[in-house]
Amino acid sequence: MDLPRVSLFPLLDATEPLRKRAPIVDENGKALWDFMVIIPNLRKRPQIRIQQTMEDIHRILSHFGDDVVFAELNLALNLLWVSIRPIAGIRFEITEALRTSIPDARLVSHI
Numbered sequence: 001m002d003l004p005r006v007s008l009f010p011l012l013d014a015t016e017p018l019r020k021r022a023p024i025v026d027e028n029g030k031a032l033w034d035f036m037v038i039i040p041n042l043r044k045r046p047q048i049r050i051q052q053t054m055e056d057i058h059r060i061l062s063h064f065g066d067d068v069v070f071a072e073l074n075l076a077l078n079l080l081w082v083s084i085r086p087i088a089g090i091r092f093e094i095t096e097a098l099r100t101s102i103p104d105a106r107l108v109s110h111i
Contacts, residue, residue: 022070022083032069035091037080037098038108050075056101064094080105 025031042053054073057080061068067090070083080098084090095107 018072018074018081022072022081024083026069026085031086032083033086033091034081034083035095036108037082037095037105039078039080039102039105041104042078043075053102057098060097060101061094063097064090068094079108 022034023032039053042050045053057071057073061071061082064084067085067087068082069085070081072081073079074081082091082094084094091107095105098105
């Protein structure tokens with residue numbers, strides 16, 4: 001099974017619901033973990049600032065390598081969805097790394 005790679009393009013109108021795009025299991029059938037990060041007012045910022053934030057997100061998530069299976073930034077909702085391999089504490093490591101570059105990023109939900 002080919003898992004989706006990190007996608008950080010701003011989504012203004014997704015054609016399929018996220019539940020159909022985001023993987024729920026890895027290539028071995030093991031359940032993945034998900035969490036959401038909200039970045040308040042991101043869509044209202046100048047385009048150059050949005051682009052810089054997207055580059056920061058990509059750089060940070062890339063640091064975690066294959067542990068991050070899927071990521072999607074929904075600019076309309078100011079919401080970053082991340083699917084990860086089940087590794088204790090990784091969602092908090094990722095969130096703290098994001099907050100280092102994007103101080104107003106907030107973990108809003110994790111499953």
